[in-house]
Amino acid sequence: MDGADEDPWSAVAEGWAELWGGFADPVRRTILTAAGVGPGTRVLDVGCGSGELLAHVDASGAHPAGVDPAPGMVALARALVPGADVRVAPADALPWDDARFDVVTAVNSLQLAGSITDALAEAVRVAVPGGRVAVASWAEGALNDLDVVQRAVAAAADEDVPPDGPLREAGGFEALLAGGGLEVVAAGLVEVPWEVPDDATLVRGVLLGEDAEGTDAGHRTVVEAARPFRTEAGGYRLVNAFRYAVGVAPD
Numbered sequence: 001m002d003g004a005d006e007d008p009w010s011a012v013a014e015g016w017a018e019l020w021g022g023f024a025d026p027v028r029r030t031i032l033t034a035a036g037v038g039p040g041t042r043v044l045d046v047g048c049g050s051g052e053l054l055a056h057v058d059a060s061g062a063h064p065a066g067v068d069p070a071p072g073m074v075a076l077a078r079a080l081v082p083g084a085d086v087r088v089a090p091a092d093a094l095p096w097d098d099a100r101f102d103v104v105t106a107v108n109s110l111q112l113a114g115s116i117t118d119a120l121a122e123a124v125r126v127a128v129p130g131g132r133v134a135v136a137s138w139a140e141g142a143l144n145d146l147d148v149v150q151r152a153v154a155a156a157a158d159e160d161v162p163p164d165g166p167l168r169e170a171g172g173f174e175a176l177l178a179g180g181g182l183e184v185v186a187a188g189l190v191e192v193p194w195e196v197p198d199d200a201t202l203v204r205g206v207l208l209g210e211d212a213e214g215t216d217a218g219h220r221t222v223v224e225a226a227r228p229f230r231t232e233a234g235g236y237r238l239v240n241a242f243r244y245a246v247g248v249a250p251d
Ligand SMILES: C[S@@+](CC[C@H](N)C(=O)[O-])C[C@H]1O[C@@H](n2cnc3c(N)ncnc32)[C@H](O)[C@@H]1O
Pocket: 009, 010, 020, 021, 024, 046, 047, 048, 049, 050, 052, 067, 068, 069, 070, 073, 089, 090, 091, 092, 106, 107, 108, 109, 112, 113, 114
């Protein structure tokens, strides 16, 4: 993602769904279970991307709704889960009335909000009193094989890797939820491996958002940096980790 496009997430939506869409499934399952999602639960997923969490919600007999500011992502989510109510909006301006959902989730998206605290306040507003808010995203770089590859790409471009920031560290999500008035009832770390079958898929995934020229230029750097994670079958398995926390909204 180079951020040059006006709507960079719509521009990469198809590639995201293909290369990264299922990747967060282990943590999706963890937070849906921790939040008590089951038949009849009304769930809103904030920054829903191409809709994979909504598909899990739908399969469990719960009622899925999603929101994402990228129309390209929303189109894919609607196609994946036709019964879901999926709307175009950012996390800090949710287009629903107060107290509409039993559970509000945000996976790998809250950090993109203009104001994370405003986004959390919106999640609490649309949750019923006593409802659950569940958040999850990348753990600190030291726990992610992908970080090794991203550092090599940044070094080749003579760029700095941004610091992890407090949300990626242990206790970060718990502090965020507590600061928003929620009682934290679950938190932890979940392994989220990313597996690809060959060099070309590896490079497209790592350099998602680059044009063909940028992808070609970065190919060698990515493949060399990912060598420690190569499988016997010629693909790659990068082990990464997500942190999550679940809080109860105030009555
Ligand atoms: C890394 S993707 C994750 C998508 C999905 N949650 C998943 O786990 O696969 C980030 C998503 O956040 C969305 N996003 C970007 N800015 C946002 C904002 N201000 N509020 C909510 N979502 C945002 C993007 O459009 C994109 O779909």
